[in-house]
Amino acid sequence: MRASVLTTVLCTLQALAQDVLSFVDPLIGTINGGNVFPGATLPYGLAKAVADVDGQNTGGFGMDDSRVVGFSSLHDSGSGGNPSLGNFPLFPQVCPDDELNNCKFRIDDRKVGYDLSSVVAEPGYFALDLESGIGAEMTVSEHASLFRFSFPEGTEHPLILLDLTDLWKSRQNASISIDESGRMVGNGTFLPSFGAGYYMAYFCVDFFGAEIYESGVWVNNRAGTEPKEIFITRGFNLFYLEGGGFVRFDGSDDGVITVRVGVSFLSSERACRNAELEIPTPLDDFDGLVAAAKESWREKLHPISVSENGVTEDLLTSLWSGVYRNMISPQNYTGENPHWDSGIPYFDSFYCIWDSFRVQHPLLTIVDPVAQTQMVNSLLDIYQNEGWLPDCHMSMCNGWTQGGSNADVVLVDAYVKNLSSIDWDLALEAILTDAENEPLEWSYRGRGGLQSWKTLDYIPYLDFDPLGFGTNSRSVSRTLEYAYDDFCLATLAAGLGRQDLYDKYTLRSMNWRNLWREDQTSFIDGEDTGFAGFFQPRYLNGTWGFQDPIACSALSGWCSLTSNPSETFEASIWQYLFFVPHATSSLIELIGGDEDFISRLDFFHTSGLADISNEPVFLTVFLYHYAGRPSLSAERIHTYIPAYFNSTLGGLPGNDDSGAMGAFLFFSVIGLFPVAGQNVYLIIPPFFEEVNITSPETGKTATIRNVNFDPSYEAVHVQRATVNGEPWTRSWIGHEFFTAGWTLELELGADESDWGTAVEDRPPSWV
Ligand SMILES: *[C@@H]1O[C@H](CO)[C@@H](O)[C@H](O)[C@H]1NC(C)=O
Numbered sequence: 001m002r003a004s005v006l007t008t009v010l011c012t013l014q015a016l017a018q019d020v021l022s023f024v025d026p027l028i029g030t031i032n033g034g035n036v037f038p039g040a041t042l043p044y045g046l047a048k049a050v051a052d053v054d055g056q057n058t059g060g061f062g063m064d065d066s067r068v069v070g071f072s073s074l075h076d077s078g079s080g081g082n083p084s085l086g087n088f089p090l091f092p093q094v095c096p097d098d099e100l101n102n103c104k105f106r107i108d109d110r111k112v113g114y115d116l117s118s119v120v121a122e123p124g125y126f127a128l129d130l131e132s133g134i135g136a137e138m139t140v141s142e143h144a145s146l147f148r149f150s151f152p153e154g155t156e157h158p159l160i161l162l163d164l165t166d167l168w169k170s171r172q173n174a175s176i177s178i179d180e181s182g183r184m185v186g187n188g189t190f191l192p193s194f195g196a197g198y199y200m201a202y203f204c205v206d207f208f209g210a211e212i213y214e215s216g217v218w219v220n221n222r223a224g225t226e227p228k229e230i231f232i233t234r235g236f237n238l239f240y241l242e243g244g245g246f247v248r249f250d251g252s253d254d255g256v257i258t259v260r261v262g263v264s265f266l267s268s269e270r271a272c273r274n275a276e277l278e279i280p281t282p283l284d285d286f287d288g289l290v291a292a293a294k295e296s297w298r299e300k301l302h303p304i305s306v307s308e309n310g311v312t313e314d315l316l317t318s319l320w321s322g323v324y325r326n327m328i329s330p331q332n333y334t335g336e337n338p339h340w341d342s343g344i345p346y347f348d349s350f351y352c353i354w355d356s357f358r359v360q361h362p363l364l365t366i367v368d369p370v371a372q373t374q375m376v377n378s379l380l381d382i383y384q385n386e387g388w389l390p391d392c393h394m395s396m397c398n399g400w401t402q403g404g405s406n407a408d409v410v411l412v413d414a415y416v417k418n419l420s421s422i423d424w425d426l427a428l429e430a431i432l433t434d435a436e437n438e439p440l441e442w443s444y445r446g447r448g449g450l451q452s453w454k455t456l457d458y459i460p461y462l463d464f465d466p467l468g469f470g471t472n473s474r475s476v477s478r479t480l481e482y483a484y485d486d487f488c489l490a491t492l493a494a495g496l497g498r499q500d501l502y503d504k505y506t507l508r509s510m511n512w513r514n515l516w517r518e519d520q521t522s523f524i525d526g527e528d529t530g531f532a533g534f535f536q537p538r539y540l541n542g543t544w545g546f547q548d549p550i551a552c553s554a555l556s557g558w559c560s561l562t563s564n565p566s567e568t569f570e571a572s573i574w575q576y577l578f579f580v581p582h583a584t585s586s587l588i589e590l591i592g593g594d595e596d597f598i599s600r601l602d603f604f605h606t607s608g609l610a611d612i613s614n615e616p617v618f619l620t621v622f623l624y625h626y627a628g629r630p631s632l633s634a635e636r637i638h639t640y641i642p643a644y645f646n647s648t649l650g651g652l653p654g655n656d657d658s659g660a661m662g663a664f665l666f667f668s669v670i671g672l673f674p675v676a677g678q679n680v681y682l683i684i685p686p687f688f689e690e691v692n693i694t695s696p697e698t699g700k701t702a703t704i705r706n707v708n709f710d711p712s713y714e715a716v717h718v719q720r721a722t723v724n725g726e727p728w729t730r731s732w733i734g735h736e737f738f739t740a741g742w743t744l745e746l747e748l749g750a751d752e753s754d755w756g757t758a759v760e761d762r763p764p765s766w767v
């Protein structure tokens with residue numbers, strides 16, 4: 001009884017306030033390399049429907065005025081590199097002169113422009129008009145998509161084809177068969193877009209709203225009504241074989257053909273069942289599905305509330321859209337895993353943890369702890385079934401490891417924040433496996449170079465490693481990340497009463513010091529930056545190697561796993577200088593003290609060396625806290641938001657990476673920035689007068705309030721702070737803030753004060 005009364009009250013209140021979904025713009029990041037998925041999806045949904053283009057298409061669609069190649073139902077969001085998924089696109093068209101073989105079948109022949117102004121993207125809904133005069137609208141359930149294609153008036157025999165390809169053209173082989181009702185079923189074998197192995201996907205497509213005129217299959221640029229099924233292989237080299245099925249209709253009354261697409265990773269029977277269960281009456285279900293999707297999204301965003309006083313619509317849109325994008329992936333593949341079924345929820349599309357451990361998972365821990373718990377348990381499920389935690393996992397396959405074994409950090413972050421229903425002994429075992437056992441193939445699991453790590457206490461440049469094989473680069477970034485991973489291991493071990501392990505791994509967590517080269521200098525364009533002391537690669541025999549500290553920075557070219565592999569991954573030595581999250585005060589000492597550390601940070605952020613488009617930079621914005629200058633962190637973040645994170649189409653500085661850019665913005669603007677793996681949030685004034693976050697676990701509401709709020713952000717200096725009315729001198733706070741529903745009040749002023757400057761008030765550093 002109480003629950004329903006409460007629900008009514010909440011709904012009434014909600015109806016009065018402006019709908020938060022009006023601030024969600026899924027199109028942010030659809031140009032300029034954000035690579036977001038802007039189509040229709042439920043939170044964490046498996047079915048993701050959108051128009052796929054031949055332009056920026058790693059997430060399917062780009063607002064880049066390129067051409068539409070099809071409408072498909074599986075996608076990832078924010079991934080870089082190869083386009084991901086995009087399996088089994090549909091494509092509607094009208095055959096000139098009503099002649100089947102006048103239709104265009106191959107991608108390059110059929111692709112067609114779209115009207116930019118016709119694009120509508122909302123949570124649970126996507127639509128656009130093709131230049132061919134055909135309109136497309138789509139929505140989804142958990143495992144199925146529903147499309148409505150409107151053909152121009154008077155179209156005699158509209159055609160819809162299904163292409164047995166994916167966006168990356170990674171198909172190895174595939175099958176389709178079509179029955180008298182027009183139902184198409186089939187499957188294909190494809191490659192993960194950033195990983196090893198292959199996966200199979202299945203479909204079941206039904207058409208509604210018109211009688212079938214004829215059906216058949218097509219191969220390359222020819223189609224016929226017999227046979228009704230084909231099996232196609234890959235073709236070879238440049239000759240990618242294109243093929244699939246088609247149906248033509250007797251023109252319907254209103255010109256609209258409705259198509260229901262069930263998808264599955266298990267079987268086409270499963271795909272049909274998913275579709276029939278979730279979308280039983282396709283001609284009537286469209287609006288209801290859109291409404292249900294919107295309601296799910298509202299519910300997911302419900303824990304957050306911000307005061308709109310004085311703030312721009314741009315900021316509100318950035319915030320809500322950023323949080324929204326964090327719940328597109330990882331995806332809920334429960335019941336869809338062909339390799340095992342442990343009877344617990346199963347998530348996939350951890351794409352990739354090197355990107356998501358820093359802010360995406362910490363965000364989910366706050367706003368959707370149930371989902372985060374299921375994700376952590378899925379990582380442990382993967383460990384139990386595959387033997388290792390993944391660093392990256394998509395389409396049921398292992399993805400390539402970028403840095404350390406950073407699933408360790410995700411697990412320990414959940415531990416220090418007290419997520420319940422997780423087997424922590426199993427988590428310890430999984431992390432110990434990363435720390436102690438080297439897999440034969442460490443490109444997609446575990447760590448490489450463990451022999452050296454244990455005996456030399458660093459990962460050597462050009463390591464000799466006969467135990468396992470991987471891309472033998474990144475010795476500096478791997479050393480730094482393994483050190484932090486070992487610290488996280490020590491944290492969990494201590495919590496579980498394992499002092500022996502705590503001692504061992506805290507010691508190992510200081511291995512980063514072995515790559516510190518005190519006299520290393522750094523030049524830009526021949527000019528000495530004046531700073532000495534940087535991490536450097538080191539050979540097995542202890543002799544120093546050399547990597548220019550500015551290499552792999554925005555000033556001097558890109559480094560990734562495959563392009564220009566270096567001793568640091570996707571970032572420079574300048575960037576990695578700041579990655580010792582457990583021992584920042586030791587680092588500050590090594591650098592020469594607070595003043596020197598601050599000049600380094602300032603130089604880094606103002607010289608073009610800082611790459612705000614990639615995740616390693618995130619924490620550096622707030623590291624001033626560790627030198628007793630929280631005001632400088634507050635000033636620094638205002639140089640990046642909204643200049644680099646805003647609500648324009650190109651308003652993300654880089655790859656969203658499954659929501660990471662949105663999560664960075666979320667924490668920055670609510671004024672509490674997480675140090676992943678530790679029970680620590682660094683405090684700065686929020687960008688809003690007041691922020692409320694209601695814990696879905698405890699139902700308690702945490703409030704962060706700015707007194708003397710200044711929407712021009714001149715006054716961003718905390719003068720005094722209180723928690724629940726009591727003075728709070730520390731510049732950081734723990735997760736209890738959220739679960740216990742505390743109130744943090746910050747009194748702001750135009751000048752820096754001594755709040756948070758005392759050594760004992762700085763964020764914790766192990767040594
Ligand atoms: C399709 O390709 C996969 C991956 O190469 C292979 O394992 C499978 O046997 C092939 N299927 C058929 C029916 O040839």
Ligand SMILES: *[C@@H]1O[C@H](CO)[C@@H](O)[C@H](O)[C@H]1NC(C)=O
Pocket residue numbers: 175176177185186187229267268
């Ligand atoms: C793939 O689909 C074809 C055509 O429907 C079917 O004959 C074949 O058995 C399917 N393969 C699998 C592995 O389900």
Ligand SMILES: *[C@@H]1O[C@H](CO)[C@@H](O)[C@H](O)[C@H]1NC(C)=O
Pocket residue numbers: 305306307690691692701703
């Ligand atoms: C935060 O919660 C308090 C207490 O319920 C309420 O008075 C205040 O209006 C809320 N502020 C926002 C921004 O939602």
Ligand SMILES: *[C@@H]1O[C@H](CO)[C@@H](O)[C@H](O)[C@H]1NC(C)=O
Pocket residue numbers: 044332334345346370371374
């Ligand atoms: C994922 O799906 C399963 C099966 O429907 C469900 O039990 C679970 O709660 C879902 N997880 C989330 C976070 O929605």
Ligand SMILES: *[C@@H]1O[C@H](CO)[C@@H](O)[C@H](O)[C@H]1NC(C)=O
Pocket residue numbers: 416417418679734735736739
């Ligand atoms: C976790 O639980 C312990 C024991 O109940 C408690 O002392 C601690 O404050 C909790 N931490 C958080 C972040 O809630």
Ligand SMILES: *[C@@H]1O[C@H](CO)[C@@H](O)[C@H](O)[C@H]1NC(C)=O
Pocket residue numbers: 539540541542543
């Ligand atoms: C250490 O090894 C490197 C790389 O093989 C070599 O260039 C260097 O001369 C060696 N140093 C010593 C002291 O042997």
Ligand SMILES: *[C@@H]1O[C@H](CO)[C@@H](O)[C@H](O)[C@H]1NC(C)=O
Pocket residue numbers: 032642643644645646647648650651652653654
């Ligand atoms: C919005 O962000 C993008 C991406 O970082 C940036 O290029 C652009 O200049 C920003 N626009 C505004 C108006 O600040």
